[in-house]
Amino acid sequence: MTSNTTFLPTAIPLPIPEEELREIVSKSNDWALMHGAAMRSKKAFSEDQVQFAPYVLIPSCFPRNEFNKAVALQPILNELMHRAAHDEVFLTETLRETKQCDEFTGNLFKIYETIQAEGVTQRISLGLFRSDYMVNSKTSNMIKQVELNTIASSFGGLITYRTPACRFVLSQLGYGHLNVNLPENNALEGLCSGMVEAWKIYGNENAVILFVVEEVTINICDQRFHEFEIYRLSPRTKVIRRTLTQIAKGAKLGPNNELLMEGEQIAVIYFRAGYEPGHYPSQSEWDARLLMERSQAIKCPSIQYHLAGTKKVQQALAKSGVLDMFLTEAKKIEAVKEIFTGLYGLDFDELGDQAVQMALDDPERFILKPQREGGGNNIFGAAVRTTMLEIKDLKERSAWILMERIHPPLSKSYIIRPGYSGLPVLEDVVSELGIYGVVIGDSQKILVNRQVGHMLRTKLSSADEGGVAAGSGSLDSPFLV
Ligand code: ADP
Numbered sequence: 151m152t153s154n155t156t157f158l159p160t161a162i163p164l165p166i167p168e169e170e171l172r173e174i175v176s177k178s179n180d181w182a183l184m185h186g187a188a189m190r191s192k193k194a195f196s197e198d199q200v201q202f203a204p205y206v207l208i209p210s211c212f213p214r215n216e217f218n219k220a221v222a223l224q225p226i227l228n229e230l231m232h233r234a235a236h237d238e239v240f241l242t243e244t245l246r247e248t249k250q251c252d253e254f255t256g257n258l259f260k261i262y263e264t265i266q267a268e269g270v271t272q273r274i275s276l277g278l279f280r281s282d283y284m285v286n287s288k289t290s291n292m293i294k295q296v297e298l299n300t301i302a303s304s305f306g307g308l309i310t311y312r313t314p315a316c317r318f319v320l321s322q323l324g325y326g327h328l329n330v331n332l333p334e335n336n337a338l339e340g341l342c343s344g345m346v347e348a349w350k351i352y353g354n355e356n357a358v359i360l361f362v363v364e365e366v367t368i369n370i371c372d373q374r375f376h377e378f379e380i381y382r383l384s385p386r387t388k389v390i391r392r393t394l395t396q397i398a399k400g401a402k403l404g405p406n407n408e409l410l411m412e413g414e415q416i417a418v419i420y421f422r423a424g425y426e427p428g429h430y431p432s433q434s435e436w437d438a439r440l441l442m443e444r445s446q447a448i449k450c451p452s453i454q455y456h457l458a459g460t461k462k463v464q465q466a467l468a469k470s471g472v473l474d475m476f477l478t479e480a481k482k483i484e485a486v487k488e489i490f491t492g493l494y495g496l497d498f499d500e501l502g503d504q505a506v507q508m509a510l511d512d513p514e515r516f517i518l519k520p521q522r523e524g525g526g527n528n529i530f531g532a533a534v535r536t537t538m539l540e541i542k543d544l545k546e547r548s549a550w551i552l553m554e555r556i557h558p559p560l561s562k563s564y565i566i567r568p569g570y571s572g573l574p575v576l577e578d579v580v581s582e583l584g585i586y587g588v589v590i591g592d593s594q595k596i597l598v599n600r601q602v603g604h605m606l607r608t609k610l611s612s613a614d615e616g617g618v619a620a621g622s623g624s625l626d627s628p629f630l631v
Pocket residue numbers: 282284296297491517519522523524525526527528553554555556557582614615616617
């Protein structure tokens with residue numbers, strides 16, 4: 151539970167009268183479905199059915215200055231992540247203890263070490279990043295970074311269709327004049343243009359883009375939107391979708407380390423899976439990951455980008471003096487520092503011991519995070535203390551980080567969930583903003599560095615986590631105030 155009393159305004163006067171509400175929900179549900187802002191159902195999975203993704207009917211307010219700040223910051227964060235990922239000493243030092251006690255990070259790091267030792271075949275990396283923020287009501291509503299995703303940064307597809315959906319809803323309700331407060335969002339085009347640029351850099355018109363996907367894909371529309379957008383931008387660029395298990399069985403390296411699969415050469419690999427242990431049911435999937443990394447294909451992300459996106463690296467970047475290693479301009483360093491909230495390592499040293507004590511003394515102030523992605527892995531509230539007591543004397547303590555909890559301001563909103571036929575009621579919600587960035591480059595130079603769009607996710611203020619795919623968040627658009 152967030153101990154919170156600050157409220158943001160609402161975009162339009164709420165509640166909406168019952169009859170009007172019934173009609174607009176019905177219209178906007180159909181709008182969402184017919185524009186593909188949808189997912190497959192986890193409960194009643196079927197490959198030939200989708201349902202609209204949970205969404206917020208009236209866009210949530212977000213402070214305009216903080217939104218603009220996050221947008222402006224993205225190229226700096228892209229640069230920071232790119233540089234940190236290409237610093238072998240920094241990555242090795244930062245992950246030294248973590249990789250020993252967290253098997254998953256250890257496996258990723260082994261691939262990284264192998265490639266470094268053998269020599270890198272493809273020096274170019276493609277990053278499709280998403281930096282996530284919450285406004286912190288405890289620090290005069292300034293944004294604080296939740297995390298920065300370097301792998302499978304999702305929802306760029308679905309979210310692109312939420313802005314016009316919100317405009318439609320506001321217009322229908324007689325507030326069309328307010329639509330100027332919904333910033334344009336071209337996340338899908340931006341992300342896909344990054345993939346197309348990487349495909350062009352690879353330089354073989356016949357080579358394809360490989361999407362690495364899960365055995366079962368719930369978030370299919372988001373992924374297909376990327377595929378279809380790539381086609382729109384570059385009709386010659388073909389996309390294939392394969393699981394790590396299929397890649398393990400079917401892929402091999404050619405004489406010049408080309409990645410070959412089913413008669414195709416792979417130019418770009420876009421990972422929408424591979425970020426959690428369950429995606430690697432056996433050693434074969436790890437072998438496949440290594441094979442891809444050894445290949446000439448441009449990886450999104452490369453193994454060093456993947457490692458740079460770990461929570462442990464986020465925590466290391468927040469340590470005093472570290473940003474100076476990667477960014478030169480004082481103004482940029484200051485701007486990045488401003489978005490960090492308290493981040494503490496739990497290595498077996500004096501600072502680690504202090505962090506353990508802080509968490510035991512005041513567990514509600516913090517969140518414990520393991521080196522995991524995809525939602526549902528963090529520890530909140532009183533459990534921070536019990537978990538800390540369990541791990542504090544174990545080696546695996548270093549696999550976690552401790553993060554200060556951000557307390558976003560509340561707002562009132564209608565969350566529309568699929569499968570619920572009743573009228574929605576106003577609920578207390580909080581939002582998390584994501585800004586997408588594209589970066590392409592190698593250890594020497596950055597070729598492409600852009601901010602390409604945004605997403606907003608909103609959840610009940612009583613929920614700890616807010617992942618849309620994980621089932622507790624809903625798609626939203628920032629209404630700037
Ligand atoms: P993941 O990589 O699994 O998405 P996150 O670090 O984004 O991990 O955490 C998942 C969710 O937990 C976030 O979307 C947010 O709702 C919540 N959360 C994470 N860190 C914080 C924080 N410092 N303060 C408040 N909520 C947080």
